[in-house]
Amino acid sequence: MAFVDRLNREVVAKVVYWGAAGSGKSENLRAIMGASPEATFPLNLPEPDGRWVECIVLRLGELSGYQVSVQLCAPRDLPDPEQGRDLLKGADSVVFVVDSAPAREAENLRALESLRQGVGGNGSGALGPHLVVQYNKRDLEDACPMEVLRAAIPVVPEREVEAAAARGEGTMETLKEALRIALVQLRAELTVGVG
Numbered sequence: 001m002a003f004v005d006r007l008n009r010e011v012v013a014k015v016v017y018w019g020a021a022g023s024g025k026s027e028n029l030r031a032i033m034g035a036s037p038e039a040t041f042p043l044n045l046p047e048p049d050g051r052w053v054e055c056i057v058l059r060l061g062e063l064s065g066y067q068v069s070v071q072l073c074a075p076r077d078l079p080d081p082e083q084g085r086d087l088l089k090g091a092d093s094v095v096f097v098v099d100s101a102p103a104r105e106a107e108n109l110r111a112l113e114s115l116r117q118g119v120g121g122n123g124s125g126a127l128g129p130h131l132v133v134q135y136n137k138r139d140l141e142d143a144c145p146m147e148v149l150r151a152a153i154p155v156v157p158e159r160e161v162e163a164a165a166a167r168g169e170g171t172m173e174t175l176k177e178a179l180r181i182a183l184v185q186l187r188a189e190l191t192v193g194v195g
């Protein structure tokens, strides 16, 4: 759940990008930074030195009388289980970045398993409603066909998006879907809180 400061009427939502090492998480953040002049870096990164996670902050505007911003976070590589749980705690939605390169199938699966462990669930049910699956690197000449990838990634997401993050294709659409999931919940929480 997003961090809500009712006194100052500010909300910080969190979207976590997750995926195998080299799947394209950083390219997503880079593309979003490039398209969002207002993007900033948060002041309270988990580890100032030798950082294992990248974060950017976007201001989204007003919702139900609150100023809303969102933190987009991506670990470098797969984090260890404790760091992973910390990062996923409070996430309003998760983008699982799939590498379409045929040789990365096992790594994609390992990343999905670590995501499941990180959110504390063991079935696709718990994860799915908060999840956007981004099939990245669709520009590769030997990219796995979509039906092969879908069959190989055992999760039912709320949304899926095809992307070529290194070209900035599909990255904003992915973000839009992740924010949509986050904001639906947030609106409900703020409305209940206001009474």
Ligand SMILES: Nc1nc2c(ncn2[C@@H]2O[C@H](COP(=O)(O)OP(=O)(O)OP(=O)(O)O)[C@@H](O)[C@H]2O)c(=O)[nH]1
Residues within 6 Å of the ligand: 019, 020, 021, 022, 023, 024, 025, 026, 027, 028, 075, 076, 077, 078, 136, 137, 138, 139, 140, 163, 164, 165, 166, 167
């Ligand atoms: N062809 C192609 N290459 C991509 C795409 N997205 C990312 N890459 C390349 O894949 C490599 C890894 O991308 P990153 O964004 O650094 O991957 P990451 O998920 O952040 O990796 P870690 O931080 O190590 O976990 C880089 O050389 C990217 O340029 C894509 O859509 N198409």
Ligand SMILES: [Mg+2]
Residues within 6 Å of the ligand: 025, 026, 027, 074, 075, 076, 077
């Ligand atoms: Mg990275």
